[in-house]
Amino acid sequence: MVKINIVGVGPGSIDYVTPAARRIVQNAKLVVGAQRSLNLFVEDIKGEVIVLTAKNLKSTLGLVAKSASKGEEVVLLSTGDPGFSGLLHTVLESGLIKANEINVVPGVSSIQACAAKLALSWDNALLFTFHEGNVGEDEKQVLDFAVNSGEDVILLPDSRGFTPKEIASYLIDAGIAQDTPAYVCENLTLPNEKVTVSTLAKVSKLTFGSLCVMVIKAKKEK
Numbered sequence: 647m648v649k650i651n652i653v654g655v656g657p658g659s660i661d662y663v664t665p666a667a668r669r670i671v672q673n674a675k676l677v678v679g680a681q682r683s684l685n686l687f688v689e690d691i692k693g694e695v696i697v698l699t700a701k702n703l704k705s706t707l708g709l710v711a712k713s714a715s716k717g718e719e720v721v722l723l724s725t726g727d728p729g730f731s732g733l734l735h736t737v738l739e740s741g742l743i744k745a746n747e748i749n750v751v752p753g754v755s756s757i758q759a760c761a762a763k764l765a766l767s768w769d770n771a772l773l774f775t776f777h778e779g780n781v782g783e784d785e786k787q788v789l790d791f792a793v794n795s796g797e798d799v800i801l802l803p804d805s806r807g808f809t810p811k812e813i814a815s816y817l818i819d820a821g822i823a824q825d826t827p828a829y830v831c832e833n834l835t836l837p838n839e840k841v842t843v844s845t846l847a848k849v850s851k852l853t854f855g856s857l858c859v860m861v862i863k864a865k866k867e868k
Contacts, residue, residue, distance in 0.1 A: 647715045650743060652734055654727045654753020655683045658857065659835035662754045663687075670751060671721050676713050678706055679723025687723070698722075707742045714747065727755040731775040731802050757800055759834040760859035763841060766798065774801035781808040789813075790820045796864045805856035813860060814850035822846060827863035830854050 651670050656662030668690050671677055675693045677684070684695060696706055713720045724733035728750050737743050761768045772792045776785065781804050792799050803810050810830050818824055824847035832840045832855045842852070846862070 647747065648717055648719060649749040650710055650714045650737075650747055651719070651721045651749045651751060652728045652732075652737065653721050653723055653751040654732065654755075655679070655686055655723050655725055656754045657726055657756040657759045657834045658682075660686050662759070662835050664751075664753065666751055667753065670719075671723075673719055674721040675718040676710070676720045677723065678710060678721065680725070683723035683725055693719075703736070704740065704742075707737065707740050711742050711747075724753070726757075727753045730755050730757060730773070731777045736778075756802070756831075756834050756857075756859050760800065760831045760861065763831055763834065763839075764829055764861060766800075766861065768798065768800060771798040771800050774799065776804040776808045777802055778804075786816060790817060790822070793817055793822055793826070793862055793864075798864050799862040801860050801862075803854075803858060803860055810849050810854050810858065810860045811852060814846040817862070818846055818850060823865060826865055829861040829863070830858050831861075832858040834859065 653667045653670055655667060663686050671687045671690045672692060676696065677687065677691050677693055678696045678698050681697050684697065696709070698706055710720050710722065722733055722737065726732055728734040734750060737748065738745060757773060774789055803813060814828060824845065826846045828844055828846045828849045830842045830849060
């Protein structure tokens with residue numbers, strides 16, 4: 647069995663797809679990914695293609711494992727970096743593929759792109775992802791504690807259950823100062839990229855697109 651390649655495709659723009667990712671896709675017998683990811687490799691894909699959806703996830707991972715067991719090069723495309731709110735967690739959680747059967751090719755994450763856009767040094771920033779419905783009360787309380795800790799927070803909102811607007815409202819209701827600096831970066835690296843520099847109070851009244859990253863800056867004592 648050859649290792650299954652989980653390849654990070656970057657935050658969205660073709661300019662952020664790495665040469666390593668292209669080489670692996672070009673040599674693959676089977677390439678699997680969401681349509682948005684596959685579109686980045688139209689000139690590189692030479693093998694079979696499967697469009698990955700929530701409905702066919704389990705069956706597709708079974709096909710991926712079967713192909714790899716036959717010695718065929720297989721690629722799973724993951725938006726951003728596979729290791730942060732990417733396909734790596736999903737694949738391992740499925741139980742169909744083990745860690746020692748995987749070769750991870752890192753990509754530029756939206757978190758990195760956001761920090762770069764804001765010229766934010768994120769050595770000590772606290773990272774959160776609320777993707778895939780990870781929005782329980784415990785997770786919200788941890789976020790509240792993190793913002794109160796005085797560190798910068800970078801997070802991936804959930805477009806269906808915990809949007810930037812809802813996050814800002816939750817934190818204000820939890821006692822965080824309304825004038826706490828808040829930023830929302832939408833569609834990073836794409837032509838319609840937009841950066842909103844604001845406060846929690848203002849963000850709590852705004853609506854943002856699904857492809858966004860939110861930053862909550864620690865308030866500095868004067």
